[in-house]
Amino acid sequence: MPRIAVQIGHVNSARWGPGATHEVETTTKIHPYLVAMLQKAGCQVETFGGDLPYGLTHDIAISLHCDAGTPEMTGYSLGFWEEMHPGSRELAAHVKAFYDVLGIRPYRENYTLGLHHYYGNSRWAPTTKFVLVECGFVSNLNERVWLQSHPQQVGEQIALGVLDYLNIKTKEESTMTSSSRTLGARGVLFEGHALIGKNGPLVEHAYLNVTGLDKTARVNVLVWGGGQRRQTKENTKNPPYVLKPSESIGIDLNGFGIAGPVTWRLWSDEVVLFSPDWRVSQ
Numbered sequence: 001m002p003r004i005a006v007q008i009g010h011v012n013s014a015r016w017g018p019g020a021t022h023e024v025e026t027t028t029k030i031h032p033y034l035v036a037m038l039q040k041a042g043c044q045v046e047t048f049g050g051d052l053p054y055g056l057t058h059d060i061a062i063s064l065h066c067d068a069g070t071p072e073m074t075g076y077s078l079g080f081w082e083e084m085h086p087g088s089r090e091l092a093a094h095v096k097a098f099y100d101v102l103g104i105r106p107y108r109e110n111y112t113l114g115l116h117h118y119y120g121n122s123r124w125a126p127t128t129k130f131v132l133v134e135c136g137f138v139s140n141l142n143e144r145v146w147l148q149s150h151p152q153q154v155g156e157q158i159a160l161g162v163l164d165y166l167n168i169k170t171k172e173e174s175t176m177t178s179s180s181r182t183l184g185a186r187g188v189l190f191e192g193h194a195l196i197g198k199n200g201p202l203v204e205h206a207y208l209n210v211t212g213l214d215k216t217a218r219v220n221v222l223v224w225g226g227g228q229r230r231q232t233k234e235n236t237k238n239p240p241y242v243l244k245p246s247e248s249i250g251i252d253l254n255g256f257g258i259a260g261p262v263t264w265r266l267w268s269d270e271v272v273l274f275s276p277d278w279r280v281s282q
């Protein structure tokens, strides 16, 4: 039975706590869903707060955090210290494959010293695989609202990544299948993968529904898969899709000859709502 530690960064810590209000209010919502799915799959899970003791020996440790910066910054990040905890890079790759399904843009790996060489690394034995997840930017109102209103999806995608790394097969599928999210910042890029894990089921059909909100929005979609990189049929001019307020379009991601796993990118200069929907074959 794998022994897994989950740390909720900053919680109940005088030293690491102050200033992390939005971060903690977000990660404490995500935490129970992460733990529940790991336990359901037969893992033994122990939770820690902001202050970590020395001498921990779990097989895997996951540290939950959120980023803060300017209101426009967006994306999630992963931190690991491969030299101190060999194998953590591979664990991070599995978590990334599943977290990407959420449609939150990947930000950067190990992009700060605090992320790369997080103090928590020193509390676990070298045999522990350690990954820090910055779930998204809580300083970005759209991203914070989305994270706090989808804690189950976020927690479960992290859990699925860990279980995939441990090669524990679950019957759980991505809960992302028909949920929606709002694109916030101007001109920002979002990327999603219609692939449920490296060794998971292949996507039979992928469909992206995009709705304009208050203003006319220009939307650009790029899709690739099966070794090919293509734009959708209408996507020959830039911008290819112009949406009036509350107008919807459905984009068939498999309508142009890509079978199997699909990756898509979506840009918009205004706020739009999108819901990815994919059918998978087992």
Ligand SMILES: [Zn+2]
Residues within 6 Å of the ligand: 009, 010, 020, 023, 064, 065, 066
């Ligand atoms: Zn933090």
